[in-house]
Amino acid sequence: MHSTTQAATPIREPFDQDKGEQDRIYAKVTLRLISFLFIGYVFAFIDRTNVGFAKLGMQAELGFSEAVFGLGAGIFFVSYFLLEVPSNIMLGRFGARRWIARILITWGLLSAATLLVKTPTQFYAVRFLLGGAEAGFFPGVMLYLTQWYPAERRSRVITLFMAAIPVGSLLGGVVSGWILQHFASSSLMAAWQWLFLLEGVPAALVGVIALWYLDDGIDQARWLSPAEKQMLKAHVASDGNQAMTHSVAQAMRSPLVWLLAFVNFAYLAGVTLMFWMPSMLRDAGVKSTVTIGWMVAAPFALAVVGMLALGRTSDRLRERRWHTAIPGLISVLGVALMPFAMGDANLLLMVSLLAVTGNVVANALYWNLPTALLSGPAALVGIAFINAFGQMAGFLGPTVFGKLFTVTGSATTGLYLLAAMLALGSLAVLVIPRRLVNR
Numbered sequence: 001m002h003s004t005t006q007a008a009t010p011i012r013e014p015f016d017q018d019k020g021e022q023d024r025i026y027a028k029v030t031l032r033l034i035s036f037l038f039i040g041y042v043f044a045f046i047d048r049t050n051v052g053f054a055k056l057g058m059q060a061e062l063g064f065s066e067a068v069f070g071l072g073a074g075i076f077f078v079s080y081f082l083l084e085v086p087s088n089i090m091l092g093r094f095g096a097r098r099w100i101a102r103i104l105i106t107w108g109l110l111s112a113a114t115l116l117v118k119t120p121t122q123f124y125a126v127r128f129l130l131g132g133a134e135a136g137f138f139p140g141v142m143l144y145l146t147q148w149y150p151a152e153r154r155s156r157v158i159t160l161f162m163a164a165i166p167v168g169s170l171l172g173g174v175v176s177g178w179i180l181q182h183f184a185s186s187s188l189m190a191a192w193q194w195l196f197l198l199e200g201v202p203a204a205l206v207g208v209i210a211l212w213y214l215d216d217g218i219d220q221a222r223w224l225s226p227a228e229k230q231m232l233k234a235h236v237a238s239d240g241n242q243a244m245t246h247s248v249a250q251a252m253r254s255p256l257v258w259l260l261a262f263v264n265f266a267y268l269a270g271v272t273l274m275f276w277m278p279s280m281l282r283d284a285g286v287k288s289t290v291t292i293g294w295m296v297a298a299p300f301a302l303a304v305v306g307m308l309a310l311g312r313t314s315d316r317l318r319e320r321r322w323h324t325a326i327p328g329l330i331s332v333l334g335v336a337l338m339p340f341a342m343g344d345a346n347l348l349l350m351v352s353l354l355a356v357t358g359n360v361v362a363n364a365l366y367w368n369l370p371t372a373l374l375s376g377p378a379a380l381v382g383i384a385f386i387n388a389f390g391q392m393a394g395f396l397g398p399t400v401f402g403k404l405f406t407v408t409g410s411a412t413t414g415l416y417l418l419a420a421m422l423a424l425g426s427l428a429v430l431v432i433p434r435r436l437v438n439r
Contacts, residue, residue, distance in 0.1 A: 070402015073248020087136025104207025159311030177293020
């Protein structure tokens with residue numbers, strides 16, 4: 001696949017406004033769009049990973065083995081994978097407003113429905129349906145952002161949006177720990193059931209709000225003046241001339257698209273840690289669920305700072321590859337050291353700062369690569385395919401990790417396998433030609 005122009009060519013300003021006025025308009029767009037999408041993604045990550053906290057109670061109450069739990073946690077990503085591309089196509093057909101609202105409403109209700117689970121089969125079924133409901137939200141937002149921002153401004157807004165991952169995990173850890181402790185003596189439902197209810201319903205409410213708050217595109221935004229709309233559309237149109245605008249079929253045959261899919265797969269394998277961190281900390285001697293919540297949240301608080309700082313330097317220097325690879329390699333170091341820290345909760349927290357923070361930051365900065373390479377029809381399906389392929393790591397990671405844990409009686413083998421995968425993904429980033437993404 002070849003770029004239609006030289007990617008390193010400076011972008012000419014397509015609208016006659018000074019830089020300060022352009023910054024004001026983009027700040028207005030960011031405040032309106034990113035703040036709302038951020039809230040939605042916070043709930044997405046809470047509802048995707050809160051099963052790790054629910055495990056502290058539901059595993060004992062329902063008699064689930066580590067293998068059953070691992071398969072249930074991971075099967076979410078099978079339906080996510082299967083419906084990712086169709087969902088993005090539906091977003092293109094029905095518009096971002098209605099489709100993003102549909103996604104939020106259905107996944108919120110299904111997450112809450114997890115409180116009804118009694119058997120492994122029911123657990124698998126509700127997690128499978130939850131993955132299908134959420135499919136398309138993330139790639140849909142990535143596609144949506146390419147319709148509002150040119151590549152030169154996209155790193156900052158992507159990292160702002162993806163800061164929802166560490167913020168969601170931070171809030172999810174603290175709030176989940178509090179819910180489990182506060183409702184431990186409830187006679188109405190078990191604490192883990194309250195967890196799913198109280199963290200699932202808000203997502204559905206955000207979906208209802210999305211129906212009137214979001215706009216399908218620049219032309220539909222009544223909160224923008226005609227001059228502001230003209231400037232935004234001119235910048236996006238100018239940027240599109242520098243991205244790869246080949247057909248969907250050509251995009252799917254591109255080695256670069258498959259390479260990007262593999263990198264995404266490797267980084268998303270790191271999600272496995274989020275399902276087992278609460279129980280690993282408990283096994284290391286931490287008894288309070290509130291304390292576990294704060295300890296799980298700590299790496300994500302650090303990740304917010306790292307993401308926002310590197311997002312700015314990535315845009316300022318117009319450098320994308322090393323900004324992704326270096327945090328990924330830091331994650332490799334942390335994961336590789338985790339087996340040596342299993343008996344000491346404080347030491348386990350220290351290495352998890354490297355493992356989780358590095359992975360979350362790398363995953364955020366990574367999305368500058370596919371959004372810089374693809375536009376038009378190639379972006380519609382290509383971005384969804386890349387994300388869908390990566391989500392298979394969300395299934396294979398917890399499933400394989402759970403089986404290895406059950407067979408060996410420890411997390412060591414699974415952690416070394418995870419470190420190797422993260423290392424391959426981080427090194428693969430550097431194979432991408434810098435002239436195609438450093439713009």
